[in-house]
Amino acid sequence: MSKVHLTIDGKKVAAKEGMTILEAAQSVSVSIPTLCHQAKLAPYGGCRLCMVELDMGDWTRFVVSCVYTVEKDLVVTTRSEKLDSVRRNILELLLAHAPDSPKLAELAEEYGADRNRYEQDASFCIHCGLCVRYCAEVVGKHAVGFIDRGIRKEISFIPEIAAKECNECKECFPLCPTSYLQAAFVLAESLVFPKEVSESASKK
Amino acid sequence: MNTKNIDRIIDKHQGTADSLIQVLLGIQSEYQWLPKAALERVGERLQVPMSRIQHIATFYKAFSLVPKGRHQVHICMGTACHVRGAPRILDMMRDLTGISPGETDQELKFSLETVNCIGCCALGPVVEIDGKVHGKISTAETADILEQYK
Ligand code: SF4
Numbered sequence A: 001m002s003k004v005h006l007t008i009d010g011k012k013v014a015a016k017e018g019m020t021i022l023e024a025a026q027s028v029s030v031s032i033p034t035l036c037h038q039a040k041l042a043p044y045g046g047c048r049l050c051m052v053e054l055d056m057g058d059w060t061r062f063v064v065s066c067v068y069t070v071e072k073d074l075v076v077t078t079r080s081e082k083l084d085s086v087r088r089n090i091l092e093l094l095l096a097h098a099p100d101s102p103k104l105a106e107l108a109e110e111y112g113a114d115r116n117r118y119e120q121d122a123s124f125c126i127h128c129g130l131c132v133r134y135c136a137e138v139v140g141k142h143a144v145g146f147i148d149r150g151i152r153k154e155i156s157f158i159p160e161i162a163a164k165e166c167n168e169c170k171e172c173f174p175l176c177p178t179s180y181l182q183a184a185f186v187l188a189e190s191l192v193f194p195k196e197v198s199e200s201a202s203k204k
Numbered sequence B: 001m002n003t004k005n006i007d008r009i010i011d012k013h014q015g016t017a018d019s020l021i022q023v024l025l026g027i028q029s030e031y032q033w034l035p036k037a038a039l040e041r042v043g044e045r046l047q048v049p050m051s052r053i054q055h056i057a058t059f060y061k062a063f064s065l066v067p068k069g070r071h072q073v074h075i076c077m078g079t080a081c082h083v084r085g086a087p088r089i090l091d092m093m094r095d096l097t098g099i100s101p102g103e104t105d106q107e108l109k110f111s112l113e114t115v116n117c118i119g120c121c122a123l124g125p126v127v128e129i130d131g132k133v134h135g136k137i138s139t140a141e142t143a144d145i146l147e148q149y150k
């Protein structure tokens, strides 16, 4: 397959056709921060943290590297003052929802984001969609999905499926950048599909 | 709700996964809501997981996952209607029907909803019931208007 040649942070990269800028960067160990990206899942572009700059000659273009596929002769910059401020702002907005997420705290440190910049409205889920997509794309069970939209959007387990599948799997739990997924699961389990008391007793 | 009827709606839209929204709209307009059994049938026939159906059914305001009344009452709360007394009409509607916006009464007669501008500000305050516009109404007339709907 023909190679696509581009430059990322001054490094020459020969990428495979159809690769995203993020993958091309990772192939030459240039790191770009991500939140909603997961190598096993289809590109999603939900968090915008992985935004990079393209040098278009007399102007600069901002694109989302986890969904933007490589093109010949692109000149990509993965870190600049402008990008830092974009990332800082995204992180500050997310921190208003999930102030204690270790993953966010680590990124906040790197980009100097202030977790108290926006009024806190702890809803915990940051809508990265990792749990929903993992369950659908990798496990193929569709036990959890999103409901509603905008500020009311949240995850919701499908009780009939979750009751059967989740206890054996739980593979999505470590993917969640906050602890909301686990909390939501325990809550849904106790309210909608409580484990039989005898069943949990017999496992002991 | 019977499965045959749901199947008929599904068949009308070729029964493929990309017609999901059309199928849901068809069910919504026939039943005024999306019963769970209907959604399960749709999922089975179109091969769409319930998580996706749920996402779409809760995303669009056109869909309802709870039964709606026989008559849909929309009270305009847009600026023009507002200054012409819409809040008082809303209070009156609340008293008469015993329900608040977003709710349906127990007899499934009325569902109440507030909207932001129906586009006929000169007629304010406006109430739209089942698509029919009642303009320039006063609180005193509200009861008479509701009387027309059985
Ligand atoms: S629960 Fe966690 S993994 Fe799932 S969408 Fe929300 S933040 Fe992402």
Ligand code: FES
Pocket: A033, A034, A035, A036, A037, A044, A045, A046, A047, A048, A049, A050, A051, A064, A065, A066, A067
């Ligand atoms: S990692 Fe690219 S948008 Fe989230």
